[in-house]
Amino acid sequence: MTFAIRTTSTRRPILELPDELISQIAAGEVVERPASVVRELVDNALDAGARQVTVRLLAGGVRLILVEDDGQGIAQDELAVALKRHATSKIASLLDLESVGTMGFRGEALAAINSIADVSLLSRTADADHAWQLDGRTGELKPAARAQGTTVEVRELFYATPARRKFLKTDATELAHCIEAVRRHALVRPDVGFAIWHEGKLVEQWRACAGDGTDQASAQLQRLGDVLGAEFVEQSVTIHYESSSRRADGQPVVRVTGVAGIPDAARSRADQQFAYVNGRYVRDKVMTHAARSAYEDVLHGHRQPVYSLYVEIDPARVDVNVHPTKIEVRFRDSREVHQAVRHAVENALAIPRSSLATEGAVPGTDEAASPERPAFAHWAQPGIAFPANRTLYVSDFEAMWPAAQASLDQNAAPAAWPTAQVPTNDVYTSALAGYTGYLQPRPDKPAFARALDDAGDPASSDAPLPEGDWPLGRAIAQLQGIYVLAENRQGLVIVDMHAAHERIVYERLKEQMQARDVHGAGIASQPLLIPATFAASPQEVATAEACIDTLATLGLEITPFSPKTLAVRAVPTSLAQGDAVELARSVLAELGQHDASTVIQRAQNELLSTMACHGAVRANRKLTLDEMNALLRQMEATERSDQCNHGRPTWRQVSIRDLDTLFMRGR
Numbered sequence: 001m002t003f004a005i006r007t008t009s010t011r012r013p014i015l016e017l018p019d020e021l022i023s024q025i026a027a028g029e030v031v032e033r034p035a036s037v038v039r040e041l042v043d044n045a046l047d048a049g050a051r052q053v054t055v056r057l058l059a060g061g062v063r064l065i066l067v068e069d070d071g072q073g074i075a076q077d078e079l080a081v082a083l084k085r086h087a088t089s090k091i092a093s094l095l096d097l098e099s100v101g102t103m104g105f106r107g108e109a110l111a112a113i114n115s116i117a118d119v120s121l122l123s124r125t126a127d128a129d130h131a132w133q134l135d136g137r138t139g140e141l142k143p144a145a146r147a148q149g150t151t152v153e154v155r156e157l158f159y160a161t162p163a164r165r166k167f168l169k170t171d172a173t174e175l176a177h178c179i180e181a182v183r184r185h186a187l188v189r190p191d192v193g194f195a196i197w198h199e200g201k202l203v204e205q206w207r208a209c210a211g212d213g214t215d216q217a218s219a220q221l222q223r224l225g226d227v228l229g230a231e232f233v234e235q236s237v238t239i240h241y242e243s244s245s246r247r248a249d250g251q252p253v254v255r256v257t258g259v260a261g262i263p264d265a266a267r268s269r270a271d272q273q274f275a276y277v278n279g280r281y282v283r284d285k286v287m288t289h290a291a292r293s294a295y296e297d298v299l300h301g302h303r304q305p306v307y308s309l310y311v312e313i314d315p316a317r318v319d320v321n322v323h324p325t326k327i328e329v330r331f332r333d334s335r336e337v338h339q340a341v342r343h344a345v346e347n348a349l350a351i352p353r354s355s356l357a358t359e360g361a362v363p364g365t366d367e368a369a370s371p372e373r374p375a376f377a378h379w380a381q382p383g384i385a386f387p388a389n390r391t392l393y394v395s396d397f398e399a400m401w402p403a404a405q406a407s408l409d410q411n412a413a414p415a416a417w418p419t420a421q422v423p424t425n426d427v428y429t430s431a432l433a434g435y436t437g438y439l440q441p442r443p444d445k446p447a448f449a450r451a452l453d454d455a456g457d458p459a460s461s462d463a464p465l466p467e468g469d470w471p472l473g474r475a476i477a478q479l480q481g482i483y484v485l486a487e488n489r490q491g492l493v494i495v496d497m498h499a500a501h502e503r504i505v506y507e508r509l510k511e512q513m514q515a516r517d518v519h520g521a522g523i524a525s526q527p528l529l530i531p532a533t534f535a536a537s538p539q540e541v542a543t544a545e546a547c548i549d550t551l552a553t554l555g556l557e558i559t560p561f562s563p564k565t566l567a568v569r570a571v572p573t574s575l576a577q578g579d580a581v582e583l584a585r586s587v588l589a590e591l592g593q594h595d596a597s598t599v600i601q602r603a604q605n606e607l608l609s610t611m612a613c614h615g616a617v618r619a620n621r622k623l624t625l626d627e628m629n630a631l632l633r634q635m636e637a638t639e640r641s642d643q644c645n646h647g648r649p650t651w652r653q654v655s656i657r658d659l660d661t662l663f664m665r666g667r
């Protein structure tokens with residue numbers, strides 16, 4: 001075979017392309033594979049107000065794609081127009097284009113598909129006596145039978161362009177792409193039922209979830225569970241964010257809802273990341289980047305988060321007409337969207353799961369899957385009203401324990417729990433500062449302590465602890481100097497104490513640094529009674545001298561003691577128990593590498609994380625029960641405390657049911 005490559009030397013006359021060829025060229029852009037056709041046809045069905053959409057396929061869609069809907073239908077005299085290029089019912093002016101709220105508007109899809117396959121339209125409107133069928137190839141129009149709605153039949157895709165057909169994969173692969181196309185629609189339209197048939201077999205079915213009084217949010221969760229699996233939903237947190245800026249009609253300029261998987265649910269591939277803009281599935285770099293950066297602090301390495309994000313934005317602030325298949329969009333102000341998505345996901349992830357788990361739905365238990373209660377019931381009743389549109393601070397949680405606050409004033413000690421002796425000279429007390437309330441004796445005996453008295457048998461699971469107990473439970477022991485064991489309503493809680501404490505200290509440092517931007521103060525510092533001296537390199541001495549102010553902001557005072565010795569005179573209060581010299585060395589090393597001001601601005605979190613690692617309680621350190629309980633209470637009140645600074649989990653739940661299985665009880 002030879003290839004004729006035409007050069008400009010042979011001049012040919014300029015001709016207008018025939019319509020058919022124009023459509024075929026358009027088809028090249030719009031229709032890559034059967035799934036692209038499915039996508040366009042389902043778009044059309046949804047635009048027509050369908051409540052039920054059924055897709056039937058043969059040979060992965062290559063031989064037949066048939067999409068049925070119960071939408072408003074196409075009138076007899078418009079059937080032929082629908083197949084024409086640039087024929088649309090969706091926009092009539094440039095003004096319409098600015099605020100387009102439908103899936104389609106280019107009037108291109110049907111014409112393009114018709115140019116590369118055998119298409120037939122069967123449709124009936126509400127006021128017609130019967131349906132009409134149009135053969136796209138011959139143009140023949142004849143009466144037919146059908147209820148209101150439209151059936152579009154596409155046979156032998158790419159028959160006219162065999163070269164394209166060669167690029168198709170196996171039927172199974174093409175089918176998978178078709179299912180994915182419907183799935184993307186299904187995830188954003190819980191009010192519509194979807195069914196997919198292949199070779200006469202039902203392969204997927206998602207029933208409409210709204211209409212029976214279900215509110216929008218729970219219909220959405222129901223659909224997410226149906227499509228992506230109950231596990232996806234159980235391992236996710238809900239997102240609700242509204243930008244503070246408002247449109248003229250009082251609506252927020254940007255609203256973000258949806259779910260974000262907890263870091264534990266992350267995958268090796270980015271195959272469960274769904275993003276929507278005004279109901280349209282999109283692949284958008286701004287949104288992907290924003291979502292990924294929201295996980296920065298809790299997901300390390302190359303793990304891919306899972307999420308389904310729904311952005312609603314003033315249509316005037318987004319251009320959907322930048323890509324033939326409309327899968328890409330352009331935001332007028334991409335920073336605004338980036339910030340909204342990032343904050344939305346970050347806020348949702350910051351809330352420790354333990355604080356939401358009061359009703360038994362905690363990681364690792366299957367309690368929540370009981371039939372009476374949907375898996376996501378705990379979302380509906382977190383018991384705490386979290387502010388939706390700003391970062392949460394640890395201090396926000398203080399309000400959650402009014403009883404503990406009150407007990408501070410009364411100062412009355414309980415008979416037994418916790419032991420009246422409050423640890424005073426300890427890493428946790430110093431880290432706690434504002435949280436002494438948890439360490440203070442409560443005036444009345446905690447609820448679970450009472451339950452223990454009454455029940456006699458603390459392990460008996462049919463004597464549930466009354467309301468008021470703590471999500472992460474009551475510490476019972478320390479294992480091998482590494483793990484804290486605690487008992488809660490669901491069973492056993494196992495905490496990696498170093499990992500958990502590292503996160504708590506880190507969040508505390510971050511909070512103090514953020515407060516610094518507002519109040520000017522830095523990280524709370526504590527002078528050392530005896531300065532810790534160490535032999536320093538000339539570079540370390542130089543850095544210590546050059547960065548006095550930065551170090552002070554970080555709660556550190558490091559001064560030259562002799563030409564070759566540095567003395568650590570003060571350290572951050574929350575790191576007082578750590579190794580002062582190790583801390584000083586690592587901070588000086590990081591400051592020495594960069595210009596001090598850049599570190600503070602850009603690598604601040606890494607620096608604080610390093611500091612936290614040095615200050616956190618080490619393995620093999622014996623903790624008292626009070627210290628362990630203090631740690632648990634801090635975890636419940638600390639943002640992102642479900643993961644350590646390196647993205648590993650800090651605690652796990654082992655339910656009584658898990659233990660029963662282990663011991664083959666109740667079989």
Ligand code: ADP
Binds near residue numbers: 107
């Ligand atoms: P667009 O969706 O961009 O308008 P299409 O080529 O996809 O362009 O469809 C052309 C027109 O045909 C639509 O504007 C709509 O009026 C009509 N149409 C297509 N599919 C359906 C359907 N399932 N139900 C009702 N009308 C439809």
Ligand code: MG
Binds near residue numbers: 040043044103104110
């Ligand atoms: Mg369309």
